[in-house]
Amino acid sequence: MRVEENFVANVFTASANTAMLAVYNPATDELIAQVPSATAAEAIEAVEIAARAQRSWRQLTSTERGACLHKLADALLAHKGQIGEALALESGKSLEDATNEAVYAADITRYHAEWARRIEGEIIPSDTPSENLLLQREPIGVISCLIPFNYPVYTLLRKIAPALITGNTVVVRPSNNTPCSAFEIARAVQAAGLPDGVVNILTMDHGVSEIVCTHPKVGMITLTGSVGAGRKVLEYSQVNIAKSSLELGGKTPAIVEADADLEKAAREIVGSKTTNCGQLCTAVERVYVHEDIYDAFVALLKQHMSERQFGDRNAEPGHMGPLINANARLNIHQMVERAIDDGAVLETGGYIPEGAGNFYPPTLLTQCRQDMEIVQEEIFGPVLPVLKFADSEEALQLANDHQFGLASVIYTENYRTAMRVANNIEAGEIYINRTPADPYQGYHAGWKRSGLGGDDGKHGMLEFTQTRLVVLNY
Missing domain, CATH: 3.40.309.10 (Aldehyde Dehydrogenase; Chain A, domain 2)
Incomplete structure (x- = not known):
């Protein structure tokens, strides 16, 4: 049985909470792992670390961030065996399907890395002579990423890759049903040499997750989950008027x-x-x-x-x-x-x-x-x-x-x-x-109760940005 630790600032650290979350193989009912249940203080510290890291991460050129994502894609492929083994046990998928999911995660990471030179703004005519209006795409800050159990490896990278290329940092809460593959991804992040605090992965209960999502330094919450979970995220987002991106139920x-x-x-x-x-x-x-x-x-x-x-x-x-x-x-x-x-x-x-x-x-x-x-x-x-x-x-x-x-x-x-x-x-x-x-080069967005915002492609990547108008009078 494996025992995991939370991943913050590029290191694995044991939680002060001695109560662990149990992970079972759904095909055999066997206990396969214990993972930490982060304390409120640990979650708050992770957000603070991510916020400090974001100040320097956003100052890198987009091509420098893209180079980091290419290294992460390489590391995901190098660790695909470990990621696949963990995912197969905790999800009931075959080893082949679980390993392929790690490969697809590397693919979408590389896809977003290639947006480095394509994040566009606009130049808009002004009503005033000798003036230009510039519309810039800027990062939001710290993103809280809430990951589902069904495709936890692919969805994790589907969220963090566009967040990172646009200059944000992330605090990830994987599903408590399938957390072990997320910690294997953390080992790939470590191997890729991403700057400390850019990617942070913690397991936690719902109460601590709420503390993360309502932290004033979290500017966006992205969720893939049920309609009920989406409603909770909308409640969380009201506290600090955080942006929400929700991929919810389908029929x-x-x-x-x-x-x-x-x-x-x-x-x-x-x-x-x-x-x-x-x-x-x-x-x-x-x-x-x-x-x-x-x-x-x-x-x-x-x-x-x-x-x-x-x-x-x-x-x-x-x-x-x-x-x-x-x-x-x-x-x-x-x-x-x-x-x-x-x-x-x-x-x-x-x-x-x-x-x-x-x-x-x-x-x-x-x-x-x-x-x-x-x-x-x-x-x-x-x-x-x-x-x-x-x-x-x-x-x-x-x-x-x-x-x-x-x-x-x-x-x-x-x-x-x-x-x-x-x-x-x-x-x-x-x-x-x-x-x-x-x-993943398209756009995956729900209408009606199926969600807000969307994932994938140019438009999914731009969900992780906010706009700034620069009025330049010369």
């Missing part, structure tokens, strides 16, 4: 038109729903199928879901792995039971397996209605409700009749239908004839 609709490639659509939708046991904010969460192909498509979905095996991915890498903990599994199973009680038909799955681990089988529900909880609330597990529609206008109406608006999917060979939906869907992303994958 991705997939519209399958009568002219779609049904086999491709079924295979990819099931793949989306069972990747990481459905613990993915852009995973397909509800399927709308044209009435002319409904029976045939349901049969394909049932076939692919029934064939998908589940188990410990360290023993069987090709299987679907576990949910993150027992509470998550119980909540999902209770949602399924309530859906059945409300009239949904269980086609496959829908039971709690015997034995160790937080496994849940791929589950397909038909004869669902739009007003059902299983259609309206995020499942975040391998459960797929299916509904029927008569025409594309009804499908669009049903897809938009929702509190969430993160990602969306349509399968059709008719470009007119595809573009009509693309131009009218109420979501930050639409994927045509494929399922979501979040290209």
